[in-house]
Amino acid sequence: MLSRYKPYLRFLRPAAMPFAIGIVAGIVYGLASGLGLPAMSKTIFPILFKDQESLAGVSPWFRGVVATLFGDDESKLLLASCLAIPLIFVFRAAGQYLNLYFIQKAGLIALEGVRVEVFAKLQHLPMSYYQRHKSGDLLSRVVNDASVLRACLVAGSADLVTQPVTLLGALSFLIYLATTSKAFLVVLAALASIPLCIIPIRLAGKKLVKRARREQALVGEFTEYLAESLQSPQEIRSFNMQEERCEGFKARVQEVFRTRLSVVKYQSLISPSIEVIAAFGFAVGLFLGVSNGLTLTEFLAVAVALFIAYDPIKKLGRLSGVLKQGGAAIERLEEVLNEVDLLSDPEEPMRPEKIRGTVTFRDVNFAYAESPVLKDISVEIAEGETIGLVGSSGAGKSTFVNLIPRLYEADSGSVEVSGQDVRQWRKHDLRDLIAFVPQQPTLFATSIIRNIRVGRPDASDEEVREAARMAYADDFIQQMPDGYETLAGERGSQLSGGQRQRIAIARAFLKQAPILILDEAASALDSESEDKIQAALESLVQNRTTFIIAHRFSTLSLVDRIIVMDAGRIVGLGTHATLLDSCPIYRNLYDRQVL
Numbered sequence: 001m002l003s004r005y006k007p008y009l010r011f012l013r014p015a016a017m018p019f020a021i022g023i024v025a026g027i028v029y030g031l032a033s034g035l036g037l038p039a040m041s042k043t044i045f046p047i048l049f050k051d052q053e054s055l056a057g058v059s060p061w062f063r064g065v066v067a068t069l070f071g072d073d074e075s076k077l078l079l080a081s082c083l084a085i086p087l088i089f090v091f092r093a094a095g096q097y098l099n100l101y102f103i104q105k106a107g108l109i110a111l112e113g114v115r116v117e118v119f120a121k122l123q124h125l126p127m128s129y130y131q132r133h134k135s136g137d138l139l140s141r142v143v144n145d146a147s148v149l150r151a152c153l154v155a156g157s158a159d160l161v162t163q164p165v166t167l168l169g170a171l172s173f174l175i176y177l178a179t180t181s182k183a184f185l186v187v188l189a190a191l192a193s194i195p196l197c198i199i200p201i202r203l204a205g206k207k208l209v210k211r212a213r214r215e216q217a218l219v220g221e222f223t224e225y226l227a228e229s230l231q232s233p234q235e236i237r238s239f240n241m242q243e244e245r246c247e248g249f250k251a252r253v254q255e256v257f258r259t260r261l262s263v264v265k266y267q268s269l270i271s272p273s274i275e276v277i278a279a280f281g282f283a284v285g286l287f288l289g290v291s292n293g294l295t296l297t298e299f300l301a302v303a304v305a306l307f308i309a310y311d312p313i314k315k316l317g318r319l320s321g322v323l324k325q326g327g328a329a330i331e332r333l334e335e336v337l338n339e340v341d342l343l344s345d346p347e348e349p350m351r352p353e354k355i356r357g358t359v360t361f362r363d364v365n366f367a368y369a370e371s372p373v374l375k376d377i378s379v380e381i382a383e384g385e386t387i388g389l390v391g392s393s394g395a396g397k398s399t400f401v402n403l404i405p406r407l408y409e410a411d412s413g414s415v416e417v418s419g420q421d422v423r424q425w426r427k428h429d430l431r432d433l434i435a436f437v438p439q440q441p442t443l444f445a446t447s448i449i450r451n452i453r454v455g456r457p458d459a460s461d462e463e464v465r466e467a468a469r470m471a472y473a474d475d476f477i478q479q480m481p482d483g484y485e486t487l488a489g490e491r492g493s494q495l496s497g498g499q500r501q502r503i504a505i506a507r508a509f510l511k512q513a514p515i516l517i518l519d520e521a522a523s524a525l526d527s528e529s530e531d532k533i534q535a536a537l538e539s540l541v542q543n544r545t546t547f548i549i550a551h552r553f554s555t556l557s558l559v560d561r562i563i564v565m566d567a568g569r570i571v572g573l574g575t576h577a578t579l580l581d582s583c584p585i586y587r588n589l590y591d592r593q594v595l
């Protein structure tokens with residue numbers, strides 16, 4: 001079970017120091033509890049209660065120490081004996097505190113490492129990964145599963161050190177007692193019951209794994225539902241979905257609750273079962289011991305040692321449950337960490353000497369799942385050309401442009417940028433050549449200036465402003481309360497669609513990439529935005545190879561050639577005038593003025 005955690009120990013590496021201190025402190029705690037407490041009761045109680053028989057046998061060393069320190073005085077001996085009790089507890093407490101603090105510190109550092117690595121992996125996995133996994137579930141893995149894992153690492157590493165040491169200390173003391181006095185019968189009977197304690201641990205453990213896995217999957221679904229509901233306040237209100245969403249949420253919460261409860265049920269069962277088994281063992285031992293003349297002092301020492309020995313067994317039992325739960329969390333994180341990047345960079349990436357903005361599709365076929373979305377696409381686009389893409393919704397226009405930056409990869413055929421297959425490019429280099437203006441641009445929750453700088457992180461403030469001016473965005477940004485420092489707010493919600501698209505256009509200006517992909521806003525923008533975007537685009541498309549997914553015929557006045565798509569095929573390619581004559585589908589779209 002522990003080997004499950006081995007690959008993750010590397011996350012503890014940055015925390016080696018606190019982890020080591022934590023372990024040493026744990027050993028101190030374990031020894032103080034397992035050995036110190038029972039030994040103390042064996043040595044001190046006879047002195048305090050003047051049990052002559054035991055006093056003569058066991059305490060000369062302690063007497064010796066006290067005599068050297070305080071002189072051979074009965075009352076001082078009494079005081080020193082009493083003070084020995086808090087002294088052991090001081091060691092134990094300091095060990096416990098340092099153990100808990102440093103092990104938790106190490107756990108938190110490890111958690112940070114796991115989270116950062118999973119996040120980094122998620123940032124690099126291809127788009128197709130996001131088709132297969134819902135964002136809420138991924139969110140839950142980074143937040144919940146990583147936390148569960150941390151809790152397990154913390155509980156595991158703290159208890160894994162302190163409890164076995166305590167147990168070993170107590171057991172060795174018990175064995176020592178067993179060899180020197182009549183207490184051995186009690187010890188023997190009690191020890192015999194220890195293997196029995198494994199039974200409830202194993203039984204509950206089996207049940208726990210399944211339930212813990214299910215619980216974490218359910219928490220994933222629950223987070224998914226939550227994220228989805230918080231991301232679509234508008235739809236939920238306008239379609240009066242509140243009640244339905246609340247019902248759905250309640251059902252998911254209840255399911256998580258039921259599974260959690262069943263995890264708790266089995267987890268909580270472990271300790272009490274061990275206690276009952278232990279009590280029987282103890283009773284049998286006591287009976288045998290007392291019938292054979294066990295003294296009270298001997299009994300006290302055995303009782304303390306047994307009590308202390310059972311505590312770690314209980315805790316280790318509980319720990320096995322916690323570790324099983326952690327194992328389930330690891331599985332879910334591993335699924336992300338071990339995901340193979342199907343669109344990884346080539347071993348020996350190439351980069352043409354001279355970058356040109358040419359784009360070529362050769363016999364490209366593509367499907368997201370089973371049904372083909374692009375069929376036999378072949379087209380050559382010259383450097384600096386402006387291409388309009390038209391076709392009814394679902395024709396495959398977005399898919400076509402997504403293949404250029406290798407967001408997805410052709411199933412057969414090839415896509416070339418600057419004369420080189422996109423699979424031979426390092427993705428980072430390839431994407432550096434391409435500026436993208438989406439239909440609904442995302443603004444990150446930071447200042448406007450930083451949002452524009454996404455286009456080119458090393459651009460100066462002046463360059464950012466210039467790009468904003470070219471995108472006709474400078475005016476409205478200046479009018480905002482903090483100008484360029486205004487926060488864009490969650491998903492840019494304070495800005496209109498037209499304003500957001502102008503910010504995205506400013507990003508594209510700033511990027512100065514040789515290829516531009518623009519998905520025009522489908523819904524009508526305010527007329528001011530519309531005019532300004534049109535004007536901005538006129539200068540943006542200069543000297544670049546541009547693809548515009550057009551939703552207005554007026555935009556097509558900017559383009560050199562138009563690609564008409566229908567059901568995944570190119571059904572027309574040419575200028576507006578030639579297509580009106582030669583392409584019935586285009587003619588039809590034009591007549592109805594729908595794009």
Ligand code: ADP
Pocket residue numbers: 131368369373391392393394395396397398399400
């Ligand atoms: P357009 O941009 O012309 O509206 P798309 O390229 O978005 O068309 O879509 C082409 C086809 O591919 C549609 O049938 C659509 O349902 C499907 N499709 C688009 N995106 C995905 C996706 N991420 N996963 C699965 N199918 C998709």
